[in-house]
Amino acid sequence: MTNFKASQNSWGLIAKIFHWLLAILLIWQIFTGINLHNMEFSPAKIGFIGIHKIIGTFIFTLVVFRLIWKFFNSKPNTSSLPKFHRYASNTIHSLLYALVIWIPLQGTMMTQAGGFDVKLFGIITIPKFIETNFEMYPAYVQFHYQSMIALIVVFGIHLSAGLYHRFINKDKYRVWNRMSFWGKD
Numbered sequence: 001m002t003n004f005k006a007s008q009n010s011w012g013l014i015a016k017i018f019h020w021l022l023a024i025l026l027i028w029q030i031f032t033g034i035n036l037h038n039m040e041f042s043p044a045k046i047g048f049i050g051i052h053k054i055i056g057t058f059i060f061t062l063v064v065f066r067l068i069w070k071f072f073n074s075k076p077n078t079s080s081l082p083k084f085h086r087y088a089s090n091t092i093h094s095l096l097y098a099l100v101i102w103i104p105l106q107g108t109m110m111t112q113a114g115g116f117d118v119k120l121f122g123i124i125t126i127p128k129f130i131e132t133n134f135e136m137y138p139a140y141v142q143f144h145y146q147s148m149i150a151l152i153v154v155f156g157i158h159l160s161a162g163l164y165h166r167f168i169n170k171d172k173y174r175v176w177n178r179m180s181f182w183g184k185d
């Protein structure tokens, strides 16, 4: 059984649960976001936006808890990775964190600018920190969409790197092993 905390060759069970749960939710959010982008305004769209906001605020909460856990967790030993790989992956991980914090915050500002409430998990109303501004709303929506495109690009690099290490490099540096539920500590 994997340790809760990180060890030499593993990020630890808690970090893995955060990682894979977020991966699933983000993939869902990206696909449904693309769908929203292509939908005409309709009662069905309003329903989808409701679900989108619940999942979006849940993603934000998970990222916050994940970062708090990261602060208390130790780190696996990545020193066997060539220097370039180490810098590149640290940069990509930081960008991923920045984007998954930024997009829900921007989505919240956008929603409030549109004159709507944002409720955490659809239950707790978040105080309004952006004035209603209908004129600016379309620009907010466009920026929300562009931020997601940035996430897709960075996520695409991260995913390709993960698969490269797993299948082409035969996990020589234990990159996959560190995040896999079946990996060895």
Ligand code: HEM
Residues within 6 Å of the ligand: 029, 030, 032, 033, 034, 036, 037, 038, 049, 052, 053, 054, 055, 056, 057, 059, 060, 100, 103, 104, 105, 107, 108, 111, 118, 119, 141, 142, 144, 145, 148, 151
């Ligand atoms: C990582 C999380 C998120 C992703 C990837 C994401 C992505 C998207 C995308 C791609 C769209 C379609 C935009 C368009 O029509 O061009 C959208 C729409 C929307 N999002 Fe998000 N979103 C996220 C989180 C949130 C959050 C936390 C909120 C607010 C609580 C939010 C509120 C909305 C609203 C209200 C719309 C509908 C905009 C409209 O068509 O009027 N989103 N989202």
Ligand code: HEM
Residues within 6 Å of the ligand: 011, 015, 019, 022, 023, 026, 070, 078, 089, 093, 094, 096, 097, 100, 155, 158, 159, 162, 163, 175, 176, 177, 178, 179
């Ligand atoms: C299905 C898609 C995904 C795969 C196959 C994957 C794979 C991996 C692997 C193998 C590692 C370990 C890297 C190492 O130890 O050197 C890792 C770490 C990491 N992944 Fe992913 N990942 C995926 C989705 C995501 C998504 C959507 C995010 C967005 C937040 C993300 C964020 C991270 C971060 C920040 C780390 C560094 C460890 C940490 O801070 O917890 N991953 N990923």
